[in-house]
Ligand code: HEC
């Protein structure tokens with residue numbers, strides 16, 4: 568072979584390898600993330616184009632805690648975590664808006680979101696709304712950031728940062744926000760006993776006596792449906808209940824059933840935060856249910872004309888049971904706290 572041919576071959580090899588490097592630059596580098604939960608949990612459905620990975624979950628975590636996400640938008644200076652505190656099960660003690668912040672717990676198994684179900688679908692859909700409409704994220708800030716381009720490349724093999732990828736990362740993080748290590752879970756797994764008081768409260772909860780389980784069943788402690796539990800008897804058109812979304816008068820006064828997991832940490836209670844203590848909530852179900860056209864039939868079924876008629880002790884026991892739903896590991900887990 569002549570020298571010039573060699574030269575040409577070398578040139579070709581160099582250009583081929585540099586070409587390959589360019590492709591590599593945008594290649595993902597992921598490790599699968601295994602989410603552990605008890606076998607009495609429903610199957611976790613994960614979209615095939617967004618499998619859980621270590622890199623995706625970590626990126627979602629960072630975005631969740633980063634005020635950069637709101638910079639220049641209507642929620643300037645906030646991060647998701649400024650209204651969703653880990654110590655409160657990713658809820659917050661009280662809000663200026665008068666609406667109660669829903670906790671971020673086991674939302675991977677929900678398809679209805681927000682108190683009135685304004686958002687529907689899988690987490691990717693919901694996060695797209697949070698990113699584009701709620702925060703109005705300026706994606707240029709993420710692109711110009713010192714670390715995000717690299718993190719997006721690793722997690723998704725993309726040199727671009729788009730709303731869809733930000734939503735995907737957040738969706739992975741939300742799947743990671745899984746709580747299944749309460750005292751009640753240990754009891755279900757046969758690892759721990761409940762006290763007499765807790766057991767008594769549990770019986771009220773899971774039998775016709777209290778009827779709580781119809782809407783707050785095992786294991787999620789919510790059916791993720793909408794009900795009118797008799798908080799008010801008169802429909803107020805300024806309150807954005809389920810009917811505000813569906814347009815149906817049959818949905819008036821209805822709201823999403825919140826999970827009771829970690830409920831001890833999510834005061835104030837109900838969509839408008841009207842109750843501060845669990846005792847007040849129990850008293851509502853016990854004696855203050857107000858009738859209206861759309862009230863859930865369980866609230867007023869035969870035998871409940873005068874409420875649940877629980878004794879003082881039974882009410883305390885019910886509260887004691889509700890507190891067995893607290894997952895201290897979840898709220899203290901440092902792998903769920905701020906990475907900054
Ligand atoms: C200014 C406070 C605030 C900030 C910041 C905030 N949230 Fe929320 N979030 C709320 C409130 C209040 C609710 C309940 C509102 C409702 O249902 O109408 C809620 C509810 C939610 C829900 C629905 C939960 C359920 O059970 O249906 C999701 C999902 C959510 N937030 C995600 C996010 C994400 C993601 C971010 C960051 C991009 C974020 N939030 C930032 C206040 C906030």
Ligand code: HEC
Pocket residue numbers: 667772777778779780781782783793794795796798821822823824825826827830833835836837838839845848849852863865866885
């Ligand atoms: C018919 C369905 C249904 C039944 C039965 C039911 N709940 Fe609820 N629960 C709901 C809904 C819906 C809400 C939210 C209502 C709202 O804000 O307007 C709620 C809210 C709560 C809350 C407040 C949680 C929070 O984070 O704000 C607690 C605590 C609670 N229920 C406990 C109970 C107990 C204890 C029982 C049994 C005595 C019970 N529930 C029976 C549907 C139900």
